[in-house]
Structures are given as structure tokens and as C-alpha cells.
Amino acid sequence: MSEGKPLVGVDIGATSIKVCQLKEGRSGLGIVRLGYEALEPQTIVDRHIMNAQAVIDALVSAFQRGKIRQKEVALSVSGQSVISRKITVPIMTTAELDEQIQWEAENHIPFDIKDVNVDYEILRRRPEAGQMDLLLVAAKRDEINDYVQIARQAKLKPLVVDIDAFTIQNMFEYSRGLPADQTFAIINVGATQASINIISGGTSAFTRDIANGGNFLTEQIIKQVGVSYDEAEQLKYQAATAHVASSLPPQVYDVVESVCDTIAAEIQRSLDFFIATSGEERIGRVFLTGGTAKLHQLSSAIERRSRVTVEVIQPLERLPIEAKEVDRELLDQRSTQFCVALGLGMRKTRERRA
Numbered sequence: 001m002s003e004g005k006p007l008v009g010v011d012i013g014a015t016s017i018k019v020c021q022l023k024e025g026r027s028g029l030g031i032v033r034l035g036y037e038a039l040e041p042q043t044i045v046d047r048h049i050m051n052a053q054a055v056i057d058a059l060v061s062a063f064q065r066g067k068i069r070q071k072e073v074a075l076s077v078s079g080q081s082v083i084s085r086k087i088t089v090p091i092m093t094t095a096e097l098d099e100q101i102q103w104e105a106e107n108h109i110p111f112d113i114k115d116v117n118v119d120y121e122i123l124r125r126r127p128e129a130g131q132m133d134l135l136l137v138a139a140k141r142d143e144i145n146d147y148v149q150i151a152r153q154a155k156l157k158p159l160v161v162d163i164d165a166f167t168i169q170n171m172f173e174y175s176r177g178l179p180a181d182q183t184f185a186i187i188n189v190g191a192t193q194a195s196i197n198i199i200s201g202g203t204s205a206f207t208r209d210i211a212n213g214g215n216f217l218t219e220q221i222i223k224q225v226g227v228s229y230d231e232a233e234q235l236k237y238q239a240a241t242a243h244v245a246s247s248l249p250p251q252v253y254d255v256v257e258s259v260c261d262t263i264a265a266e267i268q269r270s271l272d273f274f275i276a277t278s279g280e281e282r283i284g285r286v287f288l289t290g291g292t293a294k295l296h297q298l299s300s301a302i303e304r305r306s307r308v309t310v311e312v313i314q315p316l317e318r319l320p321i322e323a324k325e326v327d328r329e330l331l332d333q334r335s336t337q338f339c340v341a342l343g344l345g346m347r348k349t350r351e352r353r354a
């Protein structure tokens, strides 16, 4: 339950900035503004901002090109500096929990607690057992501050900081719901990382980020075919479209196949780890998103490795375009890259806590 107006969703990724603005109409949310701005390679490395000015300029430009005037935004962080864990604690009041949560975090989070921001969500109260289940989330303060500072320098007003995996879950819940009787994974494969979120019993039960993604494919094409970064990106995009792919240098397919298989193997290890530690029997389905989800070879590799049906998320299923300013072609081409920004765009200026 929440009130207030939607914030502008701002996703600062390794290769590009995606921004969007949603509006609440009588029949639900719709997209009214959209912006995209590419970042040069090495601007952000391992989630660290190496060239702050380039990111600020790209943010300003994404807002200008998208004709977005609202300044209040929601940001997200991800990668190795964010951790979430499902934990069980004795039943207590929210006030008690607010005091206790730092302690709990110290026991469950492998970071120095002084360096992190801790948050939680109550998943389930089980009075019969005298316990309740929480989702504990910790993110390194430095990283949050870096992203918040950058947004402020671009004259924006960040009101919410979420994590990539949960923003996509938010978007997914809006369009499909989170059926309580199903266990499935939502996986966002971007340029430098793949974030896995396993949903069980209608909530997130496990998240993990893997440091691998589409950039690795591009780098391998550069090495194997001997082309520039831009040419390698082009070749990769062509390989993702089956009908024009036949004219490509054969090494491109080999690279695409082998890197997709490596990513699928890493994903499978995480799914196996979850199965081994959660007592669940199987993952019913994998939903894929992020720019690298455009490669059908990745879906096939995951299906082969994990023996599970893979479906690419269609973010526009329940999100109609509601303004002529929205660049439809951009959205069609880059739909899977916009899931984080769209999920962030569902956050509101005022939210009531669960």
C-alpha cells in the first residue's frame, strides 16, 4: 500500500543509463516518459564510478532527451556490495525490531556492520512457533553514497535507494503477480553482472549477483575476431537475431555459444546451491531480463543446463505507453534493459512500510 506520486526510475548500469516515468491512471500504471544514454566503456567498472562527470552528463542528457522534468528519483544499487538473506527471529514489535536489526545483521552479513546500511522486510509472522521470518538487506554505505551524490550533482533529488533484484521483482509482481505455490527465478543479465532472485512462497528467498554478463561476450569477440568494441557489439547484436546471423564470421557464434554456456553454468550453480540449502525440490521456471536476455542463445543454454523452461520477461505486458513523448522504437529495441528502471519508477514519493 502506498500513496504519493511515482518517482522517476533511474538505473545507472555499466553500459547505459535508463530512466523512466510512470503515471497512475484509472486502469493502472502507464509509461509517460523514457530516456536512455549510453556510457563509454570504463566509465563504471565493477560498479565503481570511475568517471563521475561522464555519469552526471549522461544523467542530465537522459532526462533532457526523455523530456523529464520531475526531479524526485528512485535509484538502485547492486553487485557484490549488496547482500540479502532470509532470517528467522523471535516475534517482536516493529520498535523492538528496529533496535535489534543491527545485531541480527552482524550475525548474518559478512561485511563490517559499520560500513553498511541495513534494512528489512517482515515476510511472515508465525505466532504458533513464536517466530517471524525477515528479509534482511545490507548495502555498503560508500556505494550508496556514490550513486546518491552523482544524482544530486545532476540536480536530482534521490528519495529511494533500492536494489536491482527487488526492483525487477516489483515490476514482475505488478504484471504477473508472485504466486505463493510456485518457486521460480528472476534473472537480470546485464553487461557486467547477472543478478539472480529466487521467489518462493510469494517472496524473495535468495539473491545472488554473479560477475558476468554481455560485456564478457563483447570482449571475447574483440579478441577472437580482431575488431573494435563497437564492431564487436554490432556482431553480437546480429548474432542475437537468428535470421541475419548466417553472414557472420563463424567465430562469433562460437564465442556466443561458449560464453552463454559459461553464464548458464554459473547460474546453475546458484540454483543448485539454493535447492541444496532450502529444502525446495526444484525451480519451476526461469524468467530472464536485462540487455543480454536478447540473446536467444542464453535462454537455450540455461534451459539445457538447468532443465527448466526459460521465458524472457515482456515488461510492456501490463504497462501501456501513455504519452506521445515516449520513444516506442527505443522501448521495443531495449525493452529488457528497462526492467530495473520501470520497477524503480513504481516507487512513490510517500510509502507506508509493511
Ligand SMILES: Nc1ncnc2c1ncn2[C@@H]1O[C@H](COP(=O)(O)OP(=O)(O)OP(=O)(O)O)[C@@H](O)[C@H]1O
Residues within 6 Å of the ligand: 012, 013, 014, 015, 016, 189, 190, 191, 192, 193, 194, 213, 214, 215, 218, 233, 236, 237, 238, 240, 290, 291, 292, 294, 295, 336, 337
Ligand atoms: N539486442 C541485443 N543483443 C545482444 N546483446 C544486447 C542486445 N541489447 C543489449 N545487449 C547487451 O546487453 C548489455 C546491456 O544490458 P543492460 O542495459 O541490462 O546492462 P547494464 O545495466 O548497462 O549493465 P550492468 O547491469 O551489468 O551494470 C550490453 O552488454 C549489451 O551489449
Ligand SMILES: [Mg+2]
Residues within 6 Å of the ligand: 012, 013, 014, 190, 191, 340
Ligand atoms: Mg543493469
